[in-house]
Amino acid sequence: MSLATAELPADPDALRAFALACQGALKAAQTAVQLKALEIEKLRFQIAKLRRMQFGRSSERITRQIAQLELQLEELETGEAEDAARAEAEAPEAPIPVRARPKRKPLPEHLLRQEVVHQPAGDAACVCPACGGGMGKLGEDVTEVLDYVPGHFQVIRHVRPKFACRACDAITQAPAPAMPTPRGRATPATLAHLLVSKYLDHLPLYRQSEIYARQGLELDRSTLCDWVGQAAWLLDPVVAAIRAHVFAGEKIHGDDTTVPVLEPGLGRTRTGRLWVYVRDDRPFCGDAPPAAAYFYSPDRTGARPAAHLGAIRDCAV
DSSP: OOTTTSOOOSSHHHHHHHHHHHHHHHHHHHHHHHHHHHHHHHHHHHHHHHHHTOOSTTHHHHHHHHHHHHHHHHHHHHHHHHHHHHHHHHOTTSOOOOOOOOOOOOOOTTSEEEEEEOOOSTTTTTBOTTTOOBEEEEEEEEEEEEEEETTEEEEEEEEEEEEEETTTOOEEEOOOOOOSSTTOOBOHHHHHHHHIIIIISOOOHHHHHHHHHHTTOOOOHHHHHHHHHHHHHHTHHHHHHHHHHHHTSSOOEEEEEEEEEEETTTTEEEEEEEEEEEEOOGGGTOOSOOEEEEEEESSOOTHHHHHHHHHHHHHHO
């Protein structure tokens, strides 16, 4: 259970122990954030230094090193965005750490625009819900979000007209449309395209940023990292549900395979392990849908599958 949502104990000694635990958790979290920020700055410095050296006979080797450092930086910034989204969901009133990020630019004018008008519910645009008087249009709020249609991007303009009562000055307006990420400008289709390109097509975010720039769409790599991290946090319940479904099966098939993992600071890769557990009852005339759950580990010790399969006991409980 999270300390942020735990009930405060009534006993003074228990309350003191709880406060000490909170302080320890806060200090550990602050230290982790500082270490991650230092690692990000270190990688940015190394990338800038290598870019200045990217000439001469060794330029090909330096280019590979830059690509590896870019991938490490993407993973750190994506994890930072995922942690920030999780922290904001657990404690929405807590201050959000501010880090340097590129200034938000307006979406390009050359992109096709689709306008969606959100009128107030019922007759609120014509009849005042407070006094029954007539309504007059006061203005409107416009929110532009980036949407992806297979083959090209477009902009969706969410227009929300404001109406004011001529008798009592009450203002009526439709609520803002729900977006997958807080204060985000990416639609679900854009996030899906971003995730599929990165994890299925193995296209790093810095390369996606370069591709979009050639199309006249300036999306900084750090912005894409934020979107990926927030999307990963949104998908956490889906991952948990799939794992629970897999481990609830009577028969589970498991295996592992090697996967190359970047070695921070050394410019080479090491061997990690990707574990998969499959539930497929179709050969046995079962009606449960098939599914697969994946786990990563840096080694192949027996403790890894033991920890994964421990989730079976949790599901049974």
